[in-house]
Amino acid sequence: MLKFSYKNALNFFREEEIKLLEDQINIGHKNLEEKKGPGAEFTGWTDLPVNYDKEEFSRIQKAAEYVKENADVFICIGIGGSYLGAQAAIDALSNHFSLGLDKETRKAPQVIFCGNQISGRYLEELLEYVKDKEIALNVISKSGTTTEPAIAFRVFRNYMEERYGKEEAKNRIFVTTDKQKGALKELSNQEGYESFIVPDEIGGRYSVLTAVGLLPIAAAGINIEELMQGAAKGMETFSVENIEENPAYQYAAVRNALYRKGYGTEILVNYEPSLRNLSEWWKQLFGESEGKDQKGIFPASVNNTTDLHSMGQFIQDGKRDLFETVIWIDSANSSLEIPEDEANLDGLNYLAGKNMHEVNEKAMLGTVLSHVDGGVPNLKVSVDELNAFTLGELIYFFERACAISGYLNAVNPFDQPGVEGYKKNMFALLGKPGFEAERAELEAKL
Numbered sequence: 001m002l003k004f005s006y007k008n009a010l011n012f013f014r015e016e017e018i019k020l021l022e023d024q025i026n027i028g029h030k031n032l033e034e035k036k037g038p039g040a041e042f043t044g045w046t047d048l049p050v051n052y053d054k055e056e057f058s059r060i061q062k063a064a065e066y067v068k069e070n071a072d073v074f075i076c077i078g079i080g081g082s083y084l085g086a087q088a089a090i091d092a093l094s095n096h097f098s099l100g101l102d103k104e105t106r107k108a109p110q111v112i113f114c115g116n117q118i119s120g121r122y123l124e125e126l127l128e129y130v131k132d133k134e135i136a137l138n139v140i141s142k143s144g145t146t147t148e149p150a151i152a153f154r155v156f157r158n159y160m161e162e163r164y165g166k167e168e169a170k171n172r173i174f175v176t177t178d179k180q181k182g183a184l185k186e187l188s189n190q191e192g193y194e195s196f197i198v199p200d201e202i203g204g205r206y207s208v209l210t211a212v213g214l215l216p217i218a219a220a221g222i223n224i225e226e227l228m229q230g231a232a233k234g235m236e237t238f239s240v241e242n243i244e245e246n247p248a249y250q251y252a253a254v255r256n257a258l259y260r261k262g263y264g265t266e267i268l269v270n271y272e273p274s275l276r277n278l279s280e281w282w283k284q285l286f287g288e289s290e291g292k293d294q295k296g297i298f299p300a301s302v303n304n305t306t307d308l309h310s311m312g313q314f315i316q317d318g319k320r321d322l323f324e325t326v327i328w329i330d331s332a333n334s335s336l337e338i339p340e341d342e343a344n345l346d347g348l349n350y351l352a353g354k355n356m357h358e359v360n361e362k363a364m365l366g367t368v369l370s371h372v373d374g375g376v377p378n379l380k381v382s383v384d385e386l387n388a389f390t391l392g393e394l395i396y397f398f399e400r401a402c403a404i405s406g407y408l409n410a411v412n413p414f415d416q417p418g419v420e421g422y423k424k425n426m427f428a429l430l431g432k433p434g435f436e437a438e439r440a441e442l443e444a445k446l
């Protein structure tokens, strides 16, 4: 069961301040339930965990089986919401070293993401890496026109057609995009690729539980039925109107109470390397949803205890406008104990026989207390253990909290007008037809 606690933030605001946000939360809740608030056209994710296309879901499972049988490497091309959720889930639930394990042990292909930057070196090295491995590919883009994945797909489509021939390449390429529009849809129709849909009413950063995330996640050997069941449990728990019974709404309210006092940066903190990319997914979710109209909480992250040795100083003692949200997994996920050592030169015998988890937990507790003393409010989201079910719950928790939090700060949590700025300039500088006037203007500034 997911739990949320803000007891370590209570030195920084009064409980009553949460109460005072209740009316606004109720309005946000109604907006989501009735799908009628700002950005209502992108609220398809609210009931997705129970209201999804079951026929497509089984096609996803079948495609994942095909990939498992026929590929050593599954190349997933996408950027932003079209890869972060899948990457987060796969990292959270797979062996840290699965890249180095053979396929028999892994029972699934390696999933490698690309098209999420414009590095030629990365693509070239990936082409070299897969040259003696069987590959399959999933190109994922809701709009079907995003430059980064489009370039990577062009490179890999050429490569696969040359290597496998057009017909076999077609069997190995899966497309996830809009149901009717966009260049990728057109290409997919023309070539006859098996395709999956990003529903109109679900924006990229809310799409991990659609085919966008589900195909890569299933191909990595993760049980997507359990993931959806966990999300459905999340939907049940976190769609309750009453804030006292709804941890997601409490989280949204506390964040806003802190923000209004000048805490402008939230750091998501984990103590497991497998959660590093959950933070990357979370950053897009909250950053794109809330950072607009010249306001919003800046979402940051640290990976502990690693970053206590680099960012710890700043968090403890630097500019005081930070608050932290710790994601904690209650149960030990390994039985590794610290060994006894006769010489005890490192002085660690006081830890001998202790499970690593116990040490990690004390590090977490000690850090929270110390940061609170240093003026950093601390929130905590915890789950009993990390598995596909609880991950589904966590995903829904954050999605729901994010939407309500955006409404509390009077922004549309479902649009992202700001991301077009760099694209327009890049197109102009690259000489894309139609951008001639902007090009001259920008070049004069360089």
Ligand SMILES: O=P(O)(O)OC[C@H]1O[C@H](O)[C@H](O)[C@@H](O)[C@@H]1O
Pocket (backbone or CB within 6 Å): 079, 080, 081, 082, 140, 141, 142, 143, 144, 145, 146, 149, 204, 205, 288, 416, 419
């Ligand atoms: O899936 P796509 O249409 O390719 O979009 C990928 C990403 O890029 C955009 O610029 C948006 O800011 C993101 O919200 C989106 O997730």
